[in-house]
Amino acid sequence: MTTYFVRRLLLMIPTFLGVTMIAFAITRVVPGGPLEREIMQLRLGGVTSGESGSGSSSVFDPTADMSSEALEQLRKNFDLDKPGYVAYFLWLKKIAVLDLGESYLKREPVWNLIVHRLPISLTFGLSGFLLAYLISIPLGILKALRHGTAFDFISSTLVFIGYSIPGWALGALLLVFLASGRFYDVFPLGNIKSSSYDDIPSLAKSIDDVDNVSDEFGTFEWERLSFVSKVIDRVYHMFLPVVCYMMSMFAALTILTKNSLIDNLGQDYVRTAFAKGISPARVILLHTLRNSLIPLATGLGHAISVVMAGSYLIEWVFNIDGIGYLGFTSIQQRDYTVVLGVLVVNTILTLLGNILSDFLYAMIDPRIRFE
Amino acid sequence: MASIHHSADNAPPRPLLQVRDLEVAFRVEHGLARAVDGVSFDLAAGEVLGIVGESGSGKSVTALSILRLIPDPPGKISKGQILLDDLDLLSLTYDQMRQIRGNEIAMIFQEPMTALNPVFSIGMQVREAVLTHAKISKAEATDRAVGMLEKVGIPSARRRLHDYPHQFSGGMRQRVMIAMALVCHPRILIADEPTTALDVTTQSQILDLMLELKHHESDASIILITHDLGVVAETCDRAVVMYGGKIQEVGTVQQIFADAKHPYTEGLLASLPAMAGPRDEQLYTIPGNVPSIMDMPSGCRFCTRCEHVTDRCRQEEPALHEIGDGQFVRCHLLEPGSKPDSG
Numbered sequence: 001m002t003t004y005f006v007r008r009l010l011l012m013i014p015t016f017l018g019v020t021m022i023a024f025a026i027t028r029v030v031p032g033g034p035l036e037r038e039i040m041q042l043r044l045g046g047v048t049s050g051e052s053g054s055g056s057s058s059v060f061d062p063t064a065d066m067s068s069e070a071l072e073q074l075r076k077n078f079d080l081d082k083p084g085y086v087a088y089f090l091w092l093k094k095i096a097v098l099d100l101g102e103s104y105l106k107r108e109p110v111w112n113l114i115v116h117r118l119p120i121s122l123t124f125g126l127s128g129f130l131l132a133y134l135i136s137i138p139l140g141i142l143k144a145l146r147h148g149t150a151f152d153f154i155s156s157t158l159v160f161i162g163y164s165i166p167g168w169a170l171g172a173l174l175l176v177f178l179a180s181g182r183f184y185d186v187f188p189l190g191n192i193k194s195s196s197y198d199d200i201p202s203l204a205k206s207i208d209d210v211d212n213v214s215d216e217f218g219t220f221e222w223e224r225l226s227f228v229s230k231v232i233d234r235v236y237h238m239f240l241p242v243v244c245y246m247m248s249m250f251a252a253l254t255i256l257t258k259n260s261l262i263d264n265l266g267q268d269y270v271r272t273a274f275a276k277g278i279s280p281a282r283v284i285l286l287h288t289l290r291n292s293l294i295p296l297a298t299g300l301g302h303a304i305s306v307v308m309a310g311s312y313l314i315e316w317v318f319n320i321d322g323i324g325y326l327g328f329t330s331i332q333q334r335d336y337t338v339v340l341g342v343l344v345v346n347t348i349l350t351l352l353g354n355i356l357s358d359f360l361y362a363m364i365d366p367r368i369r370f371e
Numbered sequence: 372m373a374s375i376h377h378s379a380d381n382a383p384p385r386p387l388l389q390v391r392d393l394e395v396a397f398r399v400e401h402g403l404a405r406a407v408d409g410v411s412f413d414l415a416a417g418e419v420l421g422i423v424g425e426s427g428s429g430k431s432v433t434a435l436s437i438l439r440l441i442p443d444p445p446g447k448i449s450k451g452q453i454l455l456d457d458l459d460l461l462s463l464t465y466d467q468m469r470q471i472r473g474n475e476i477a478m479i480f481q482e483p484m485t486a487l488n489p490v491f492s493i494g495m496q497v498r499e500a501v502l503t504h505a506k507i508s509k510a511e512a513t514d515r516a517v518g519m520l521e522k523v524g525i526p527s528a529r530r531r532l533h534d535y536p537h538q539f540s541g542g543m544r545q546r547v548m549i550a551m552a553l554v555c556h557p558r559i560l561i562a563d564e565p566t567t568a569l570d571v572t573t574q575s576q577i578l579d580l581m582l583e584l585k586h587h588e589s590d591a592s593i594i595l596i597t598h599d600l601g602v603v604a605e606t607c608d609r610a611v612v613m614y615g616g617k618i619q620e621v622g623t624v625q626q627i628f629a630d631a632k633h634p635y636t637e638g639l640l641a642s643l644p645a646m647a648g649p650r651d652e653q654l655y656t657i658p659g660n661v662p663s664i665m666d667m668p669s670g671c672r673f674c675t676r677c678e679h680v681t682d683r684c685r686q687e688e689p690a691l692h693e694i695g696d697g698q699f700v701r702c703h704l705l706e707p708g709s710k711p712d713s714g
């Protein structure tokens with residue numbers, strides 16, 4: 001099994017190279033990149049200092065009034081003077097020591113930008129992810145056991161309606177209906193917590209009154225409840241985005257669980273288990289479910305990449321300052337070092353997710369483990 | 372219809388298991404398919420009873436009915452009684468039935484490949500059978516499992532407890548199945564084509580093992596389902612021949628092999644390699660195919676393929692009747708008063 005995982009780890013390398021190579025190439029050929037921006041800034045700077053009265057024709061050619069040495073220097077800064085593969089390998093060399101470069105716009109190391117935002121994104125992504133598994137698996141089991149009933153039919157319909165709406169679109173809908181105040185105003189419009197925990201008024205205040213009445217008891221209660229209310233505040237802010245993350249995986253997981261369980265219930269080993277006199281609950285929840293989880297475990301890597309991809313738009317819709325939001329705004333602003341940095345982190349996380357799912361697969365299915 | 376109790380003088384006083392007028396129907400697209408239709412037979416304590424017949428004759432459905440393992444839907448036991456001693460299994464509650472399964476009556480299946488759960492160790496699966504029915508500790512259950520696995524011939528059984536089904540050969544897996552079935556010392560072992568999926572050498576090893584365990588260990592009665600009369604000859608005391616969901620002939624192995632009366636049984640015997648004459652002679656096969664249970668002919672079920680068929684056979688269903696000393700046949704030719712066919 002060790003050789004299996006070593007092989008999988010090694011296979012990460014070509015995948016990683018492929019993904020980054022394509023992205024790198026795109027950043028070099030798509031117009032409006034950092035070089036053009038820099039030139040534009042220099043030119044505008046020139047305008048303000050009054051050196052450019054010469055001609056309106058140059059409006060269409062930003063390089064026209066620049067010295068060729070200055071241009072060459074700029075191209076050098078962005079490695080644009082070298083052939084693509086050389087530039088890529090130079091970039092790769094830096095990546096290898098976790099030097100993701102500096103943001104053109106924010107003038108800050110990309111690594112710092114990402115490290116600060118990653119925990120936020122992971123919190124949302126993983127919550128949605130766990131919630132999807134926690135709800136889909138029992139729902140899938142129930143649907144399998146009630147296959148063909150009204151419950152099965154209605155839940156399938158709902159699941160597929162949910163499936164056909166992308167997470168970010170659902171997010172926008174939920175915000176309009178539940179948070180904008182135009183219809184209802186039960187959830188916040190965005191962010192990840194109230195601007196200050198002290199804003200959580202009702203509970204804290206009433207507990208303060210209690211505090212006056214009974215000291216030692218009250219203090220203890222305040223501490224506890226204040227934590228609880230912090231948690232509630234978090235959940236309150238996280239609820240809608242997490243629902244959006246969840247919906248992006250929910251349908252596939254539910255249907256996969258159901259089909260896989262039905263498939264397994266028809267297997268010979270189930271009949272053997274019943275013939276032993278085992279209770280139906282044990283047959284289903286132990287014998288059959290363990291086998292049914294195999295496709296769910298293998299789908300885990302894919303689910304992680306769905307979360308990663310979903311984060312760009314969902315974080316943008318909910319105004320969550322995570323790496324998805326960072327990636328999305330950086331694409332808009334052509335801040336390519338950040339775009340590539342986010343891509344590197346996402347790719348690595350996705351590939352690790354794939355390995356994790358292989359690992360779970362091997363844990364569940366001994367036929368893989370002992371190969 | 373005729374009763375098939377053993378005649379009073381040479382049989383044990385009361386059979387261990389009595390199947391009475393069993394009827395099992397499956398709901399299919401165009402109505403009900405009666406896969407088992409009025410089957411009755413007895414199983415005496417310590418007896419090995421064979422059930423033979425071509426594919427689709429209702430052998431497995433009969434066996435599964437005894438443990439009430441017919442998938443419902445689409446199947447249903449629509450009629451009959453299955454008496455274990457005096458207890459009608461068909462009248463038990465689900466939980467009472469669970470006490471019977473694996474404990475009083477155990478079953479092994481044809482495909483040792485798929486009959487074991489691929490994701491649990493064999494130790495867990497055998498131990499689970501013990502723990503389902505005995506209130507003992509895990510350690511004790513493990514000891515019993517090891518003991519049983521040794522008896523069925525798994526080398527270094529204790530070391531192999533943690534191994535998974537895919538790490539065993541087909542024959543070894545079937546040995547594990549047998550251990551799992553016998554570990555609670557059931558009174559009846561139902562084996563549904565236990566050797567069909569195995570190669571010839573392994574087949575006879577498994578059959579020998581079952582008989583040996585029966586003689587020296589469990590003394591469980593055995594119902595052995597097979598489509599191979601040769602297997603019946605080697606292992607059984609009595610045999611039930613089924614065709615089209617009905618019993619066609621019942622008798623001791625001697626009666627069946629030396630003095631088969633039913634044209635279908637004769638056909639099965641004639642198609643046995645050992646029974647056919649010289650090697651180069653082509654093996655006999657019963658002409659035609661088994662009709663699907665959805666379009667069974669009226670009258671005798673075998674009439675579409677029988678060499679002795681008469682008009683009466685096509686119109687009137689023959690009854691199962693005794694032709695002497697515990698041998699029963701369902702055929703018009705052999706009814707009292709009818710003359711042997713001269714054609």
Ligand SMILES: Nc1ncnc2c1ncn2[C@@H]1O[C@H](COP(=O)(O)OP(=O)(O)OP(=O)(O)O)[C@@H](O)[C@H]1O
Nearest residue numbers: 397406425426427428429430431432433445598664
């Ligand atoms: N789950 C089911 N649904 C519908 N029909 C069934 C089902 N199980 C069995 N039958 C029908 O019952 C009939 C008898 O099947 P059974 O499995 O008892 O045959 P068998 O004698 O065991 O044959 P084989 O040698 O192939 O195992 C078959 O014709 C089959 O079509």
Ligand code: SF4
Nearest residue numbers: 671674677684702703
């Ligand atoms: S009843 Fe007629 S068709 Fe049926 S087995 Fe006897 S002779 Fe053949």
Ligand SMILES: [Mg+2]
Nearest residue numbers: 430431432563
């Ligand atoms: Mg069968």
